[in-house]
Amino acid sequence: MHEKPLSKIAAELLHLHPPGSHPSADRSAPTGFALDPVAVSEFVADRLDAPGEAALADQVARLVPFHWSLPNTIAAELSQVTDHVGGQPELLAWLDRYPGMPRLTARLYVLMGLLDQYSSDDAVVTALREFRQRTPYPEGLRGYLVPETDDETLGSLAYRIEEELGDGRTHESVELALATEQWLRQVAPRAEELDPRLGDMDELLGHTREDIRSAAAET
DSSP, rough: OOOOOOOOOHHHOOOOOOOOTGGGGGGGOOTTTOOOOOEEEETTOOOOHHHHHHHHHHHHHHGGGGTOOOOOOOHHHHHHHHHHHHHHHHHHHTHHHHHHHHHHHHHHHHHHHHHHHHOHHHHHHHHHHHHHHHOOOOOTTTOOOOOOOOOEEEEEEEHHHHHHTTTTTHHHHHHHHHHHEEEEEEEHHHHHHHOOGGTHHHHHHHHHHHHHHHHHHHH
């Protein structure tokens, strides 16, 4: 079956998740995670064949969650790949072309981009706080949320999604991402009521959920 490309709306959100106040920079990639230097050289010279590029995309996907803490040699190789495709958004769009971990990684980072975006929106934070006054722990998020809801809450969830992904707990990363998206969709009407500029919130989340689920199904 031909997999449809990442939705155009979601593609605009592609970026690597910043460490913020969370200890992303203190985590290191597991032993054995590396890029094939020959493949990197061939790729940037536009000489890498299709199977080789797919293998390189898989290697890149497994390193992306540790992009803030990679050894200098690997970081330099990843930078070469990133520069060759045109930047961080283009790197994740490139990963999205390859089924499995590359595509799933790209689509999880779209959600992380949304979480970063909404974490600084007062209307969204207010809606989340009001929801938790009725339901302290939304479905699927017990154990991931601290009692207080503030502008760090969504960023903390993004960090945990990235952490689970990097540690190889793919299923847990996807389940946490979908639970977080579901919670945001539940508060979207209230957030949009508080700030009409958020009128596309439900649509963005819907595209993101569909993209993640379709990618997870082929992983």
